[in-house]
Amino acid sequence: MRNYNIHPGALLLSALVLSLAIFSFAYRRQRPVAATGTRNCLIVSDIHFSPLLGSSEKDTALKRKLLAWSLDNWKVYFEGKPAEMQMDSNMLFKDANYAILESAVANMKRKLPNPAFIVIAGDFIWHNATPADSLLKKKTIQFIAKLFKENFPGTLIVPAMGNNDTYGNDYDLQDPKFLNDFADAWAPNLLRTSGDSLKKNGYYSCEQGNLKFLVMNSALLYANGNHPDTAAFMLKWVKASLAGANGKNVWIVMHIPPGVNGYNGQDFWRKEYARDFVNTVAKYSSTVRFVICSHIHFDDFKVIYSRGKKPAPVSFIRLVPSVCSNHGNYPSFEVARLSSTGDSIINETSWYLNLSKVRRGIPPRLVPWADSINLKNNFKLKEISATGFSELINTIKTDKTGQAIKSYANFYDVGSPIGVLTINKDTYLKYLKADSLKASQ
Ligand SMILES: [Zn+2]
Secondary structure (H helix, E strand, C coil), X not given: CCCCCCCHHHHHHHHHHHHHHHHHHHHHHHHHHHHHCEEEEEEECCCCEXXXXXXXXXXXXXXXXXXXXXXXXXXXXXXXXXXXHCCCHHHCCCCECHHHHHHHXXXXXXXXXXXXXXXXXXXXXXXXXXXXXXXXXXXXHHHHHHHHHHHCCCCCEEECCCCXXXXXXXXXXXXXXXXXXXHHHHCCCCCHHHHHXXXXXXXXXXXXXXXXXXXXXXXXXXXXXXXXXXHHHHHHXXXXXXXXXXXXXXXXXXXCCCCECCCCCCECECHHHHHHHHHHHHHCCCCEEEEEECCCCXXXXXXXXXXXXXXXXXXXXXXXXXXXXXXXCCCEEEEEEEECCCCCEEEEEEEECCHHHCCCCCCHHHCCCCEEEEHHHHHCCCCECHHHHHHHHHHHHHCCCCHHHHHHHHHHCCCCCCCCCCCCCCXXXXXXXXXXXXXXX
């Protein structure tokens, strides 16, 4: 047997070595943050998960079963349903099935196991859902929320509601029941105070360190909507929150962006609300560090310019692409690298799944989303800022080689070969025009 008698001096030395090791480990763990001052978050949007793929929208027997089954039984059902497990080009122009949803979340976790937070910019519900589907919509949001919460326990999740996220018809304003169910589905990752405000108002704020999120409800602002009192109240709340930000860096999150849709030239919001919002962001441009929208299912940006004869770029909006491939795009999500305080975006990478290259026979969660568009590299941007995007607009406009237009289309389409329907040499000026928003005050 060995002699385990230890000299007290050796013990002291061991303690010293151990504490030095712990100190050095802690230091090493903290040092990268201190040295680079950056962290990473996930930005996700337009999941449009359909539990009904492979069956008729009118399949009331299936709907009844889905309502009766537990969320764990939903998983079992999807895993046995070929239409819910398909991952190939046949999924283009369709809502997300279970395979794409599960694969998306697994790849988010693989790319970023510990995100600083997760922003989800709305549209969880499948297209063509009706008010009669309210209970199924409720359960669908619970199913998606459960998947995120299980994969990212304790991570702050900041969800916004999209135009499909309502117990009414598409674009209808959410009723109190929906607001309650939506807030409850995301708790506790959605903070309680935020959930309370969401239930009461349909919009909310939350904070993490020096970063403050203002999450707006764009259903109030939509071009064909008509909610003047509540819309005005929310826009006032945005102004008051910015005026009282007290040195915090504010990120504004919502689903439908302001301005014009480059695809069809139509206004997304009522003009007066867009004017008000653009003026507010221009006024508080040193406080608003990032505006996240989605809705178009593609990747885009908008620059906000100051008023006057020589408008200067003062702020910018990012439109992030969708998890579902409903518009003929590849499924995508984004990893954004931000400064530790959230006052600047260092880079953004849209990871996507090339549906034409998925190898058969691999479980969805193990299918790698290996392709990506790196925002800075794609455009050789010096910085992700209003100035950077404004210079980019000029570069694309004056490009004679066609290369910049191609980069713009590749970025917008997130790698999918759909440019013939979106940005190409005949349409790019229309899109670029829609990318500029000018303040009037
Ligand atoms: Zn959508």
